[in-house]
Amino acid sequence: MAKKIVILNGSPRAKGNTAELIKSFTEGAESVGNTVTCFDLQKMDIHPCLGCCGGGKNPDSPCVQKDDMDKIYPAYKEADMIVLASPLYYWTISGQLKCAFDRLFAVAECNENMENPKKECALLMAAEGSGYEETLYWYDRLMKHLGWTDKGRVLCGGVFNVGDIKGRKELDAAYELGKSLS
Numbered sequence: 001m002a003k004k005i006v007i008l009n010g011s012p013r014a015k016g017n018t019a020e021l022i023k024s025f026t027e028g029a030e031s032v033g034n035t036v037t038c039f040d041l042q043k044m045d046i047h048p049c050l051g052c053c054g055g056g057k058n059p060d061s062p063c064v065q066k067d068d069m070d071k072i073y074p075a076y077k078e079a080d081m082i083v084l085a086s087p088l089y090y091w092t093i094s095g096q097l098k099c100a101f102d103r104l105f106a107v108a109e110c111n112e113n114m115e116n117p118k119k120e121c122a123l124l125m126a127a128e129g130s131g132y133e134e135t136l137y138w139y140d141r142l143m144k145h146l147g148w149t150d151k152g153r154v155l156c157g158g159v160f161n162v163g164d165i166k167g168r169k170e171l172d173a174a175y176e177l178g179k180s181l182s
């Protein structure tokens with residue numbers, strides 16, 4: 001069955017390596033009828049979580065902060081799958097992605113026992129090196145604690161500058177991952 005897929009793009013570089021992974025993934029996913037919505041977080045006004053634990057009162061706009069997260073919340077609610085896309089920054093995801101993800105806490109606040117909505121998930125990441133261990137540890141813990149299902153990850157090391165990813169087999173892997181989802 002076709003899925004609704006939301007990509008949270010944490011890369012600030014519009015034409016960077018993460019963007020290329022997203023493009024290939026999206027082409028693959030759409031080729032089998034999935035619907036893909038990508039949020040370029042860098043272009044959005046998204047503030048860090050305040051930790052006030054005062055959200056969850058309005059399911060359409062669950063956070064006390066009113067910013068561009070209100071564009072993401074409805075898509076997140078509808079989505080079958082969330083794709084976390086980010087460059088590796090200091091052995092973890094970018095601040096843009098972390099900020100947005102923390103703000104999804106307000107959705108859990110709408111539910112009894114702070115339960116997170118169940119989603120499928122995937123990870124797309126580009127990096128200069130290949131030090132993914134910390135990120136993969138975090139990602140696996142995230143899946144376990146949210147009760148989400150990992151559908152795969154594509155990690156492309158050895159890419160630093162915009163364009164370095166051209167011709168890399170990880171772009172094919174991202175396409176195939178997208179295509180496998182239906």
Ligand SMILES: Cc1cc2nc3c(=O)[nH]c(=O)nc-3n(C[C@H](O)[C@H](O)[C@H](O)COP(=O)(O)O)c2cc1C
Pocket residue numbers: 011012013015016017018019086087088089090091092126127128129130131159160161162
């Ligand atoms: C602030 C910053 C931190 C980075 N930290 C790492 C790192 O810890 N490990 C690594 O391999 N590459 C690191 N890089 C390199 C990026 O992951 C790499 O350039 C990646 O291809 C950028 O993806 P993008 O083109 O989507 O922006 C860092 C780059 C920046 C700007």
